[in-house]
Amino acid sequence: MEYIVETKHLTKKFGKEEAVSNLEMKIPKGEIYGFLGPNGAGKTTTIRMLLGLMRPTSGSVQLFGKDMKNNRIDILKNIGSLVENPSYYPHLTAKENLEASRKILNVPKKRIDEVLQQVRLHGVANKKVKGFSLGMKQRLGIAAAMLHQPELLILDEPTNGLDPSGIIEMRQLIQSLPEEYGMTVLISSHLLSEIDQMATRVGVVSKGKMIFQDSIETMRKFAQASIQVKVNDNEAAWRSLLANGQKADLEKESVTLQAEDDGQVAASIRYLVQQGFSIYRVQEEKRSLENIFLEMTKEEQSG
């Protein structure tokens, strides 16, 4: 497969602490890759290394199939980025901020109006950025990142500080990019709900390690509902289900049915009743993606 981003054994140490540890990130072309992890997990550090702002302690970064070490300028021509808090020059207006970057990027002047339009800042184009709200600064940062129509857009927590309507706008904008411009997007967040609504692939990082990396569908499968049955003798009920060829797990105070549809649930319950078990409760437990994410990162932290 062709990867736009591929890191190998990427590691960054600050003193003794490993902020990023043997990270193998793989982002195929045209995906919206959600880079998910709690605060301090190492997302920003990883992104800094992807952009060549910081050198890895060991390991390598390949973008567009080229090694970052030797092709930095070539690679950066095709990347737009927004790292951590939005960057801007307070003494300049929105337009002037973009103009300062445009001079270096060497793109036509009309791009400035286009991107300002895209992030809906055209109304305040000539206002000093100093007075902007955080959300406006954030949007200006995205506009700057898109100025040269890069193939890869790297956005580090871009919805931080946005109000709900701003988040929705941002989401719509980001989701349109792969289709309209063939862009690949890397977006980091500590909020699963955000990633869940935009991403097509997910990488979960915790304590500097990549603990999950796959399509969002695969991640969602973990989140399917399970049926818990509380019986007078859970262990005997569980054995009897297994003996009957029905899938179930024994929990501390219940039996969890691994049923794929309603029919199977009904069959299992009927069977248990026929076997003379007293059924106290049947309840559905929906594991939210949020729970899964919490569990994933918790395991990593206690381990």
Next chain:
Amino acid sequence: MVSVINSEWYKLRKSKVIFLLFVAPLIGLFIGLSGSFNAIGAMNEWYEKLVVMNSTYAILFLPLISGVLASVICRYEHQEGGWKQLLALPVTRGKVFLSKYLLLILLMLAMQLMYLVSIYLVGMIEGITDPFPMDIVWKSIFGGWVATLPLIALQLWVSIAFKSFAAPFAINVIFTLPTILVINSERFGPYYPWGQPFLMMNIGGSTEDVFFVPWDQILTVVGGSFLLFFIGGYLYFLKKAI
């Protein structure tokens, strides 16, 4: 490269700090107008003005203003994450460093030229009738500029390293103030980089050379400190983690 300098100049000219460039030539102008020292009894009235104006300008304002400008040119990068935005653009760090440095020395050259205008104005206002000693003034203007090149390199280095505005300024002041004492020392004066702007603008210096300071002093003290500060700052910037 040109585009990077362009961008730097764009950011700088949009800030009002650029008016700093006028401060030193204006102060020079006032000093020139207020003082009337006939003690020197020079053959050309211009010389008196030059001696008086040059000393304050070269000892204090030239080094101080150049340092402040170096901080200014890095300040808007330090302020709100400008470094990471700038350095994630397709531009090498070497070019960024060089662009900032080149812009700084061009600005200082502009300031020197404005100072030249100040000198001339003083003479006009005071009605000096002696011929304008162009060759001497040129030596002084251009020599003073050359002497600030290493100081600017150091200030750029320090300004990149420290996020705060105060630290580079403090360093600047700490090295600049002793100049007043050091230049009077036969032994240390010629070797003190911060004393060089004065020595090279001091029209009373030796006149056989192209500048008012012997060539070997320029090469070793100015050239040496320039290489040290410029290469040090350059390498520091290449390696700095953003």
